């Protein structure tokens with residue numbers, strides 16, 4: 001009830017604020033995320049056919065395409081029409097009322113069927129030694145922390161480097177070139193960034209030590225690999241047959257908190273994603289206004305029948321938190337038993353168990369004794385009470401996506417650290 005009240009307050013208030021009515025939405029991603037896309041059609045048939053079979057597309061859904069400003073977000077948030085502010089009700093009576101939730105559910109019903117791990121493959125998920133990959137004379141990464149941005153990836157990597165080893169040799173990340181920012185030591189951005197990918201395989205592999213100097217395992221911890229749709233295909237192509245031996249770690253945070261953290265980081269560093277006309281300069285963007293515009297963007301996409309909000313609506317901003325749709329894409333290229341999902345809450349609360357589980361699955365030894373996760377990349381901006389209200393509104397938006405994520409993990413038999421156990425419902429708000 002408190003969540004609903006907070007959401008209503010935010011959106012009633014937000015409705016009074018003048019917003020740009022036309023939002024220019026990049027068709028698919030922006031900047032480095034753009035470029036050739038993997039095929040969108042699912043394995044078992046076309047989305048179009050599945051959607052048409054489920055229910056015919058309503059004319060009002062089509063009409064919404066260019067009417068961004070008129071969308072009643074309140075409906076998308078599940079708020080009963082009686083509680084909508086006057087402007088939203090007026091929009092609705094003009095024919096703009098869109099049951100976005102229904103549209104979205106219909107669209108997501110047709111997600112690609114993920115590849116299932118066969119029983120022997122699943123059994124083989126624990127290893128006795130790490131995977132050692134030599135490509136063109138370089139020890140190439142065999143472990144990828146592919147996501148997600150603002151989910152504790154820096155902290156996890158630091159702890160892996162400190163505590164995981166094999167026969168006394170630690171894991172490591174390779175190096176950054178002198179003209180690259182220092183954080184490229186952790187994250188190479190190769191498979192996710194067109195201009196870096198264009199430099200080619202040799203350029204990537206030159207970041208890693210020669211095979212002669214054997215390391216326990218090499219890690220590329222680029223949190224954007226998960227949300228850039230080109231990344232899994234590129235990775236698979238580069239590794240060829242060796243791709244079967246890779247392990248992908250996904251440390252994932254409550255999507256709403258992640259989005260909040262992203263906003264403050266991206267605003268401070270000047271790369272906040274706001275693909276709508278009339279957006280303020282990045283430095284003066286405000287969290288609640290940015291969130292409201294992002295939710296409008298999502299609602300408009302759903303209303304015009306976009307099949308998967310990620311990647312078809314956008315791949316940046318709050319769309320980075322659409323984990324189900326992203327993982328489904330990765331499962332088209334890799335087996336389910338190559339993935340380890342680490343909820344950030346478990347990483348913090350059950351740290352030792354999670355690290356032991358990672359060690360087992362990566363074939364590495366865990367150093368004895370306790371080690372706490374470092375608080376890396378802590379945001380500098382102060383939290384405010386108003387932010388909490390905005391984040392609650394985001395939670396309402398993400399709730400069905402979170403359930404979809406949990407369903408996917410169960411269906412595809414993806415391992416959730418530390419013990420593979422999780423209940424149906426929302427993984428990010430499970431009871432201990």
Ligand SMILES: Nc1ncnc2c1ncn2[C@@H]1O[C@H](COP(=O)(O)OS(=O)(=O)O)[C@@H](OP(=O)(O)O)[C@H]1O
Pocket residue numbers: 148149150151152153154155223261262265348373374375376377378379
């Ligand atoms: N130990 C521990 N406890 C609690 N929170 C932690 C911890 N380690 C990292 N964090 C929070 O994770 C956020 C940074 O995540 P990333 O390192 O993945 O960021 S980045 O994508 O590499 O920029 C960032 O979140 P915000 O502070 O909310 O922005 C960090 O504070």
